[in-house]
Amino acid sequence: MSARASRGSAADNATVVTSQKVREGRTDEYQRWQDKTNQAAREFEGFVGAEVYPGAGEENEWVAVFRFSGMEQLTAWLDSNRRQALLDEARELFEGLPTQEVLRGGSPAQPAPDVVTAVISHEVKPGSEQQFLAWQEKTLKAQEKAPGFMGSEMFKPVEGVQEHWVVVFRFDSREHLDDWLDSDVRAKLLNEGSKYFTSYDVRKVGSAFSGWFQFDHDKRGNAPPNWKQAMSVVLALYPTVMVLNLTVGVGLEKLTIREYIGLFLSNVLSVSALTWLLMPIVNKVFAFWLVPSRVAGNRRAQVLGLALVVLCYVVAIAVFGLITHQIW
Incomplete structure (x- = not known):
């Protein structure tokens, strides 16, 4: 299920990734509500596109991605009475409150079949930002050697909107992603990185549609020649x-x-x-x-x-x- 528009510039895109656990037996109601929410977002200035994916993590978890042409346009949608009314309307559909991460910049992704995306948010300790970035660079170098790794992006906090540091990375299959998340290499890196952040949260997003060549988030190159x-x-x-x-x-x-x-x-x-x-x-x-x-x-x-x-x-x-x- 998705909704798209062709407006906006990739260089200035602002994206919100929302994860919500839908109550058992309420999926059809949720999908109708999400379609209604997508339509409402489409009417706001700067709307670029929206996609909704079944979560690749827990059962009945859904992930919604909304993109706007800039942070100002995205926050106008997030803070709007229209969106708040929709959230109030859907309160009984969810187990707990939805979580969200706001990302500034980045390119829209159209992953290939079976690709799984992990969205990891970190609450970095004040004053440890540079050490955290150095640790992330070390983690990326190790991650690039993992089978199935397709690319990674780092998103800094957005003042007044998003306080967490967010890393988005993709693997070519759920199996390869899980192998990396459960690997001894990553466990050692997390133990080392725990000096720089107080908590982190992992959400997995799977999608079912793709273009023919979708390696556009590979850090060292775009599509094949x-x-x-x-x-x-x-x-x-x-x-x-x-x-x-x-x-x-x-x-x-x-x-x-x-x-x-x-x-x-x-x-x-x-x-x-x-x-x-x-x-x-x-x-x-x-x-x-x-x-x-x-x-x-x-x-x-x-x-x-x-x-x-x-x-x-x-x-x-x-x-x-x-x-x-x-x-x-």
Whole structure:
């Protein structure tokens, strides 16, 4: 469930991440209320978008993310009578009060399938800010070595709005995130960092939709280079088109559907297959080659990934040549 608008600048975005535990049996009521809340937020100046995700933590936990074009616009929404009335209306739907973190800046994320995001807020001891930042940098260096790590962002407190320091990081699966959170390395780091903060809170957010290439929060690079994207798309597109031609295409010919309509239907099917089936698989299998931070300075991974993609090309061509009896 989501609501989006196209206004606003990523550089000045202000985001609020709200976590709420919905009472058992009240999920449908909550979703209707959340849709109503999304619509109300959309009417406020500076609204950029809203997404709602089932929590990847406790059962019946939901996470709502609202983005505005600036902190002033976000606080106008947070402090509005309209929002307060909506919160009062939903009081009986929640177990306890919702928690929220306000983040200044950052880019909207559209994580790939199975990606899990952790939002961790820290109450830093006064005067320990620089030591906390140094500890976070050390933690990030250790985290970058963890399997499935996709990137991290740090958000400083916002005076008068958000007093906590917030770290947002992503892993390519719930399993990899849990492995990191439960690791001995992190346990040692937390023990060391406890000198600089009095408490911290972890919330996990899972999402189900993605674009084709979503490594935009990798700290050391954006999306894969264009040539890698092109090769990856061809790797998924060629078998998709061939399978559709040999199945759906034949069926459409028998139904004598006009060519331009048949082409439209084929495009819908091929794009859907790419977006929700094949490209997620390609991204996951070739992540070692596509994710910029994983392949940086690793010549072996570069060569291996390229060789595997070319090998897949050859295998796919050979297979469809045999199927169509046109192998030379």
